[in-house]
Amino acid sequence: MRHLSATTDSAPGGQASGAPPEAGAARADAVERWTGELLARTTAPRSRAKLRRQLAERWDALAALVAAPGFQPDAATEVGEWLVATGFTDPAGIGCTVEVVGAAFAGADPVRVARVLGAIAAGYAKSVCERVSAELEEDRAALADTLERTRRDLHDSEARFRQVFTSSDAGIAIFDLSGALLEANPALTRMLGHAEDRPGGSAHPALDPAALFPPGELAALRSAWTSAGDADTRVEQQFTGPQGDPVWANVALSVARDAAGRPKYHVAVIEDVTEQRMLRDYLRHQALHDVLTGLPNRQSFLPRLERALGRPGSITLCYLDVDSVAIVNDGIGYEAGDEMLRVVARRLTAVVAGEDATVARIGGDEFVVLIEDGPGTPSISALAEAIDRELSEPVYLSGHGVGVTAGMGFVRTSARDGDVMALLRQAHSTLRRAESGGKGQWGIYDAGQDARDRGRLALIATMPGALENGEIAIDYRPVERVADGGRVAVAARLRWDEPEFGVVGHEECLDFADTLGLSGHLGEWLLDEACAFAAVEGVPVVVRLSVDQSRDPDLAAVVGDALRTSGLDAAALWVSLDSGGLAGGLDVVEDNLTTLSDMGVRRLLHGFDCGLREVSLVERHRLHGVELDVPPGEPLAREALALLVPLLRSTGALVVGDVPGADLAVRW
CATH class of the missing domain: 3.20.20.450 (EAL domain)
Known part of the structure; x- marks a missing residue:
């Protein structure tokens, strides 16, 4: 496992030398919160002080990584690997890690933070898969050893093979050199949703390739071992499970040889990793989406905006600030405020449903709408009117009809390969300038006024x-x-x-x-x-x-x-x-x-x-x-x-x- 280390000098206690006291306090608070979150998700007795020291070292390393001139996000995978290595394999452990690190580095470069969070999640998922793969490797090694012993002692090796073959939790399939399925173990038939014996069916349905592998899946396996030649190889492949549901598996392909050393069989050891893949996809989604509304978050939105700026044509960016969220939170309750934000997210999505558009939540009550303009894209005034009209419908929260208004700042540009953060700042400054005229106002970016405002600010x-x-x-x-x-x-x-x-x-x-x-x-x-x-x-x-x-x-x-x-x-x-x-x-x-x-x-x-x-x-x-x-x-x-x-x-x-x-x- 790679070790992630800080690249900055540290003072006693782990605080970077020269860092302001408030930075040290924020670091200590974040590390303490991380420690508490992890301890709350394990039943094994652990030393809180030791865990805090270990997390503090990784925290400092992550902070240095985010701020480093030569940014290498892959180094952050060590944090996810370390979580698995130290026994924090519960999905909630990586979930709270992503939450704590993401919240504490909210003021840093969002693209870097997103890539660091993704690397942590990738390291975690990779280590979980490696742990499972290690067990798979043991089974595969045992099987290979059994087949090798067949050359010397057929009876003993056959007995061992049968024991491993029938009792293994991993699915095992044996093919001849032409690719025809010869035998499959019970675990494989269970994995792919077939009974070992079918009343009224053939005596050995598992021997029928069509009963286990559709033609496309069988062809994919054959292609994999053809590409590998006589060497062992690993692939990740999707199979069809019960009721047609997908089953993702890590497949270890190897060649069994006869007494003369010539290839005789192809052996596929198939480990179901559907849950691990779902966990990996879930963590990736959580890192890039707002938990409350399900919309893309800031880390996810910025790369999308960058890609849009790299394509021909014009784009329209709307920076939107929902009014009265604090009033609803304090007056009716935070649950009502959360529901209002969810309603706003749905309504904004509905307004631009006919456009090539992305709606994201990038702050507490702040949303952005990115439209890649087409022939039918409305004018900014028409778009502002449509958003205002959609939001103005009362939202009923706890039996109260609450009105929703929002300030909006619009930028429409056809500049290619522009600065993403500069464009976002232009939309935000336009919003603030509009809000100076009262609630529910909107404005269009004015370069001259923006230059004057920037100088003053x-x-x-x-x-x-x-x-x-x-x-x-x-x-x-x-x-x-x-x-x-x-x-x-x-x-x-x-x-x-x-x-x-x-x-x-x-x-x-x-x-x-x-x-x-x-x-x-x-x-x-x-x-x-x-x-x-x-x-x-x-x-x-x-x-x-x-x-x-x-x-x-x-x-x-x-x-x-x-x-x-x-x-x-x-x-x-x-x-x-x-x-x-x-x-x-x-x-x-x-x-x-x-x-x-x-x-x-x-x-x-x-x-x-x-x-x-x-x-x-x-x-x-x-x-x-x-x-x-x-x-x-x-x-x-x-x-x-x-x-x-x-x-x-x-x-x-x-x-x-x-x-x-x-x-x-x-x-x-």
Whole structure:
């Protein structure tokens, strides 16, 4: 058995050196789960610690194999072979192995993962077959030995032969050199579904070739030993069993010789491997299909998409995201959510039944539809309408009629040999752009818009590294009284000098952080730095927060830590919350305003849209100030602003901004 070994240096405990702690934790969790799954499927006493060490070694080797530049998936067959060698021969053992490894490597190259899973399954099936074949080989060897002894002692060899021939679990057939069947043992007659004696039939029906082998099957056997000549050979062949059902068998063909060493008989030892073949096919299917819906999964779909791109003509790819799955799961139950996904799978398949199409499920609530366009393939708008119409029929789950909608992103291309992952990304980005307009929307790929979006997303993705490496700075701009120009505070403003995209300002940095989920870390760093600066300079500081930071339930704790660390007086910190946070978290924003007031922190509001809730909030919480942006140039907007400023000032709030009637302004 080949040994699969990791090709990367390892630290103590099996974790790759230099790997982040979270990677080690994920590895440990996966190995522990794998260990538990295997132990649950064996009755033999085993050392859990020893098994965990053995699985950890193979886990590291699989991880190295998936990430290796020179990808050799066949090396993964050792894992399947090892399972059989160590006694985990229950089909559930390989099933849980495929499940655990497939789930843990979901973020890796899907094509590599699919090939590694297939190699594991192939190694398992091969070892099971080899174990069975070993038993078959023993029978064949015993038979060959018996025939050889016939030359020296006919009586003894005949007795031994008869014992092996009649008691063997393997089917044995003996043919003359012309290929005529001379004799078949009871096991073979049972295997192919014939009784050893038939009332009213011939006395020896097993001797009739037609009773055991149809002409085509007999011809295949003759062809196999003709090709092998005098040498022994093995073939896998399908036979016809009871009721016409197929029987797959491993056939060992050998030549029996007379006392002079001349070929006299052909001997076929036939082992039924139907169950092993079914297991192999099942494992292959499980590795390449979604268990819930039966559709092809991501590992199966990507090679199909690659083949479609290699053929002439155009293709249409639809990336589809089912709305409300989480709502159904939480509101009605996960069983209902699963049934809804199964219904969606059936309906999508029905929509494209007349096309050369593939429907696959590649994520929790994400499906893809690939159509190799033909003369009758509808336009994208007609296809979107057909899918929407089919899905809009209510799905009855637990007695409730649930509506199904889906966002869709379409790409139609005739590019040959394109990048599969790039095409999938284009469809997905089109879907996300459509979903920004609401649920149940669809869109068509726009290369220009996609290029702009990719540039912005690439910039957002690099923000954590920029923050970690000190590329994001804080500018402190004076906040002055409009009346006399006296400085009353400084405003902390973020600035990111990105070499490729230029200067990214404060508002964009906040928006990027909210998009990426980095707002908590960025806000904590901004407050710490601003408070430390204000404490040293002895001047109040205005810190403008993002929408997510403004409705963060832990905001007061973060502000308190910044004040304690810097020693800054609470009244010298002016925290400006984004009014955009009111839409999705009014209660949390109000709680933050109240708590900050109790701490003695000055509170402001920015992003002010002159809404009634915002005006009410200013009065109810007696805010220290309101930051107003420059209004549009239309006279009505300026008139509305002129009326708003006195109203805000009447509450005691300072008006901050480059607008008429403002009390304070941030200078550049």
